[in-house]
Amino acid sequence: MTAGLATLLVIAKEPVPGRVKTRLCPPFTPEQAAALAEAALADTLHAALGMPARRRVLVLDGRPGSWLPAGFEVVPQVGGGLDERIAAAFAACADTGPALLVGMDTPQLTPELLAPATRPDSWPPGRAWFGPAADGGFWALGLAEPDPALVRGVPMSTSTTGLVQRRRLVAAGLAVADLPVLRDVDTAADAAAVAARQAPGGRFAARLAGLREVVVR
Known part of the structure; x- marks a missing residue:
């Protein structure tokens, strides 16, 4: 039963060396960084499969690969800046009810973390859900x-993206409910911290452990 549930949007880039997670280089090579990005994306998508949703949509820059599990519609990202790409993702499902968007940078995501926003009663009129990132996004x-x-x-x-976005929601008169603060995986230190303390049992942590050069700070 999907009545009252949101469309779950995952916005992501195809994990191609040199195009994803470039801030991990160095110490990682572009190929290693892409492998970590693929693992983070796979963790995110599999977590999404465990969440109740009206639809599950991967909004993708690139082409799907073996990392994509069954159960997702795939739609291409539009051009332009990230704000335009996120806006277009919301516009594409504006006529089908609530929508909840997440990225590919938080492999520690679990159905439990998003549970407050994925119940049928999570979407009264005027509701917005906001998940702040530790880096200000x-x-x-x-x-x-x-x-x-x-x-x-x-x-x-x-560093103020999240602040500006949340203020935009409040200024529009929306009732904003906050989700927990999560740490994005952008740097080698982020990767080590998330794998060790927040998602030690996932694909991302296993992939990180398998690489020859692991930075722990």
């Missing part, structure tokens, strides 16, 4: 009434 954004204007124009990849 955000890892989750949910809208009961998806409106691309709520995201378009927000400066992305800055």
Whole structure:
């Protein structure tokens, strides 16, 4: 039964060396960084399969690979900045009810972490869900009434992205409910911390452990 549930959007890049997780290099090579990105994405997608949802949609820059499990629709990202790509993802499902978007940078994501936002009663009119990231961004954004204007124009990849985005939601008169703060995997230190303390049993941690050069700070 899907009545009252949100469409779950995962926005991601195909894990191609030199195009993903470039801040992991050094100490990792582009190929190792891409392998870590693939593992993080796989962890995220499999976690999403354990969450109740109206639909599960991978909004992808690139082509799907063996890392993609069954159960997802795949739609291409539009061009432009990240704000435009997120806005377009929300616009594409604006007529089908609530939508909840997550990225591929938090392999520690679990169905339990998103449980408050994935119940049928999680989406009263005017509700927004916001998952802040430790670096000042955000890892989750949910809208009961998806409106691309709520995201378009927000400066992305800055230390105040999350602050600006949340203020945009509040200014629009939405009732914002916060999810836990998570640490994005951007640097080698992030990777080590997340694998060791937040997701030690996942694909990401196993892939990190298998690499020859692991940085622990």
